[in-house]
Amino acid sequence: MFIQRDADLILSIPVSLENADMWCWRGDIRGVYSVRGGYRLLNENNHNLNTPFTAWKELWRLKIPPKFANFIWRCARCILPTLVSLSSRGMNIDTLCPICHACPESLNHLLLECSQVTGAWGGILDSTDLHADLSFEAWLSELFKQSDHNKLLRCIATCWCIWKRRNEWVWSRKMWPVEEIIRMATSCFIEWQTQLTTGSHGLGHIHNTQTRNVHESSHVAENIPPSTLVVEVDAALPQGGTDGFYGIVCRNSNGGFVAARSGPIR
Ligand SMILES: [Zn+2]
Structure with a gap:
């Protein structure tokens, strides 16, 4: 596998007799793998990809x-x-x-x-x-x-x-x-x-008093009588702006999807 000169040089490398062989991660100076190290290595490879x-x-x-x-x-x-x-x-x-x-x-x-x-x-x-x-x-x-x-x-x-x-x-x-x-x-x-x-950029939210916020939709099934439809409405308007949107989701008493609609508010 190796020429004689290289084989002699390899055999002349002193080997520790105290430590057993172990796997080493080449992306870390200590040879220890971490998700962070793996991500960094992948990113280095990404830079070589030819994408604009x-x-x-x-x-x-x-x-x-x-x-x-x-x-x-x-x-x-x-x-x-x-x-x-x-x-x-x-x-x-x-x-x-x-x-x-x-x-x-x-x-x-x-x-x-x-x-x-x-x-x-x-x-x-x-x-x-x-x-x-x-x-x-x-x-x-x-x-x-x-x-x-x-x-x-x-x-x-x-x-x-x-x-x-x-x-x-x-x-x-x-x-x-x-x-x-x-x-x-x-x-x-x-x-x-x-x-x-929500709570950070001052959008005004419009909520019908008989509906609940869409973010609470995962809790819909609790205490809802059978054969009842739950309609959730949410809307957002930028402060002082006109480019708002509304969304409506209709679910059954088990929380299953029935219908949805959304659109701009003018
Ligand atoms: Zn086509």
Whole structure:
């Protein structure tokens, strides 16, 4: 395995006879593994990835549930399993968009350019935003750096809902109308805004006296008579602003989902 010179040098290394052999983690000077060390090592590898997305700190500082941040992270790394992405990794598959069948299903097409999703972006992005001459990762990076916080959150929620809708179609053959994407994305946005601003940024909350805050929804099932519907209403208005939203969720006596609706307040 080794030439004689190297073998002699290796054999000349003094070996401790007191300590037994042990596994060492190469990312730590003491050889001790920690989650922090593992994360740092992974991040070093990430810097070598060829992605134009650079807003990593902004991404992880967002006050959104981890599954949404993880989704955006996968978009930024271009590892969301679109058909184009799977094909580039060696899968022998048809890459045409499963919804419109007009173009390959790249990230750009899936989330921005598909004729079956552009209606979901009305009021958030204009047509030039939707056809930016950039890779999706670069477009996403620009969005983090140039957009106001509300626009960024609404874009993230819309991307997530478009991806959910696409998967519902691919795996269950259920096709949501574009209005459902808008409703779901708005619900997400309201929830994030409410969590972000409750008690800290002075948003005024409107509560019907016969309903309860959506944050208490997990306690719905207690002391509710059978066959009773519980309607929860929440709304948020920026102080002095007009760009508010409302959300309504209807549950049965077991806490199960029945219906939901949300929309802007003018
Ligand atoms: Zn399409």
